[in-house]
Amino acid sequence: MTANAYQSLATRFARIGAIDDAAGILGWDAQTFMPDGAAEGRAEQIAQLRVIAHEILTAAETGDLIAEASDDETGLGTWERANLREMRRAYHHASAVPGDLVAASSKASSHSEMVWREARAGSDFAMLAPHLAETLRLQREVGEAKGAALGLAPYDALLDGYDPGMRQAAIDPLFAELRAILPGLIEVIRDRQASLPTPIPLPGPFPVEAQKALGLTLMRAAGFDFHRGRLDISLHPFCGGATNDVRITTRYDETDATRALMGVLHETGHALYEQGRPATWLHQPVGNARGMSMHESQSLLIEMQACRSAEFCAYLAPRLREAFGGQGSAWDADNLHRLYTRVEPGLIRVDADEVTYPAHILLRYDLETAMIAGDLAITDLPGAFNEGMRSLLGLAVPSDRLGCLQDIHWPGGSFGYFPTYTLGAMAAAQFFRAACEDLPGIQADLAEGDFTAMRGWLGENVHGRGSFLETDELLVATTGKPLGAEDYMRHLRHRYLGEG
């Protein structure tokens, strides 16, 4: 009976997976090739698919089958059990929120996201405030409803939606460690940086075709499978698409070759995870990537750990020079490495280097946990944001456009997402170190543009495991310890201070 219930569930979740894949391709198309007049219809198509998937997921029969299958798991193998655990998680998350709250919060988020675009352009926080307040109010309700069903505090319940198993109690000590070390570390790093040669900017222009060709070459080198994916152009780069059909995008700027190139490598890191998910479980929950922290760890591992390393810069520099017909010492590997590891506190999160990036996250984490707890009102957000920028990075925020209006997350209803960026950076350092310890040739390989060993390690240890293990189980199995800040700090001290 249990096996039958499990099989019925597998069929149900395969259908949900196919619908999610369909929505993934429609979403990709909306950002790449869709004509502008199709936007409204496309939103409706995607919304209908989401509703259908939600209906299948939250149907009473799904709950009954999960109860029946969970009642006696003896007939199931370890992967089936893990799959059932992930089905349960998805079911509880989705069914915890009443239908009218789903509709209201989704509508409010869409609306405040729309208002945000205009408010940001005009640096007009007052314009956004009432809509953001409504979005927050509804997200708090969602967090409470999920929390009640999952036995979690509201913020943990929201966090769990992005990063299964992650809790505020686990993040707090990790972030406290960063908070204690980071300001001093940034200062020391900047002092040392000042004593080194100032990096020479690469002289452009950088024709789009040459950028694209080089990007494709590096994707191929990193192991991107073009039989199961593509590179295209969109205003905001992303990794999306569907199972066995991973679509990444970038945006080219003819005055700057670094942004698209490093962006492509970042998205390639996400794509390798998606393309490396366990082949026999692709259409089941256990075959999905483990969560946003782990996903970000894979993009940062490729971009930050591997491709901004001195080794990879040695490989890249002559190829960059050749691609753009570069002359002079700006194109030397040393200068390239200095350019790619330049530390400079700035106002904009997405432009931040890997040393100052966590400061942006610590600030947002403090603010969003306070907002969800009811300890910070929307009207007090700009002041709190600006005060945080002053204390964490020593910067004065000249306008809300460059301050608390810069990110889409909160207006779009995403509370609990921000910490995954920095948790991912920590995990990236931890995975990379473990990989290099297991296979000491990895760094020398990178100097030859050879990702084979590293990709093999990631495929076996991370990608191919999908959601079989919980996040900390995965880290313990792979690196011998749970997620921590140690390897990340060691990485920063090694790269930026020449230690270790």
Next chain:
Amino acid sequence: MTANAYQSLATRFARIGAIDDAAGILGWDAQTFMPDGAAEGRAEQIAQLRVIAHEILTAAETGDLIAEASDDETGLGTWERANLREMRRAYHHASAVPGDLVAASSKASSHSEMVWREARAGSDFAMLAPHLAETLRLQREVGEAKGAALGLAPYDALLDGYDPGMRQAAIDPLFAELRAILPGLIEVIRDRQASLPTPIPLPGPFPVEAQKALGLTLMRAAGFDFHRGRLDISLHPFCGGATNDVRITTRYDETDATRALMGVLHETGHALYEQGRPATWLHQPVGNARGMSMHESQSLLIEMQACRSAEFCAYLAPRLREAFGGQGSAWDADNLHRLYTRVEPGLIRVDADEVTYPAHILLRYDLETAMIAGDLAITDLPGAFNEGMRSLLGLAVPSDRLGCLQDIHWPGGSFGYFPTYTLGAMAAAQFFRAACEDLPGIQADLAEGDFTAMRGWLGENVHGRGSFLETDELLVATTGKPLGAEDYMRHLRHRYLGEG
């Protein structure tokens, strides 16, 4: 109550429409940008969406709501009533076929279509025969099941699925007329053609970029709305996509400028129909195009009636010359018109000119009606096909690859589709003549590349009516008479014999 039932149906069918739109974009992507390794997953995604739409359509509740709404239509306006009629039609077609027959016939068709690709390449009919026989057997069952529910003979029931309201009894006399006239007409036309200057082929090469630019210019001139559609490249040109998002495709050959250019104009005709559907009914059955004959009439009206006319050739010739840097008399309008209206019996349907094209259809219509009636066995198909080609076009078929293996329709399970090509050609002539009688400036406008008046007429009389009228009602309302061969014959005699 009826109004409530109708509203519930409208909501249901809007959801089905959104799913169909989603499948349309996924289908377009599969033919244009999708990486090859994604094919299997994509087939699964589209199949799941089709199953979901089918489940919504055939749900018992849908039937109950239709019965309730149909019970008393007094509260409904004329468009609502027509919408309800189209809902009923869709419901009866879908619910007439038992689920296991739907699955079996769809699976058999997919499989025989796959075998067909290999069998065609090797001109190996014996390889296809058992699979085609199975597909035919199941399509006969589908025809019988639908026929029983709709009160129609099996072939009529299949035909009705492509062309609502069309019947074999209506086609037979029209095709008999063509059969009587066509062979003699072809002979007379070819004799006259032999007395005129032999058209000089346009000397290539024709760079893809120049072909594309000219195609886009002509699409724009014809009224294609690029805010609600695109032109891309695919192996087999088509018009697809979604509501307010019409995707047409072409394929470029640098040695031949005519195929892509006329192909783009043909698909633009389909696209104008889709883009011109009634704005307030876009997501309801009554807002759909009327059926395959009417759809083909719109593509042939643009390509054959308008764009291969002497008037349009006068507009096009200098632009073609400029686009490809052409020199000499090959680029003169007269020569271009002779090239675009060359009559030459050939083996391949899709390459046929508009005079010999109906012969290919008469043959296939005879064969498929006999197959569905059980009067022609698959093993006798090649002989019957070749005999038909001899008697209708005087051609010997050297191999099945160039004979009965050339088309995807039958292996793909499409019986009842072929006649719509020639019914569409008749309707195109009938619409075009009526438009020119209503607005006598249309032909002079075409000589200026101005489609405005013609498009306005089509928009008002055909496109904007969606499925509000049945096919013959539409023709009577628009041209004063039901579908006939008269205007089509008159068109051929005018264009190819200089009569009238």
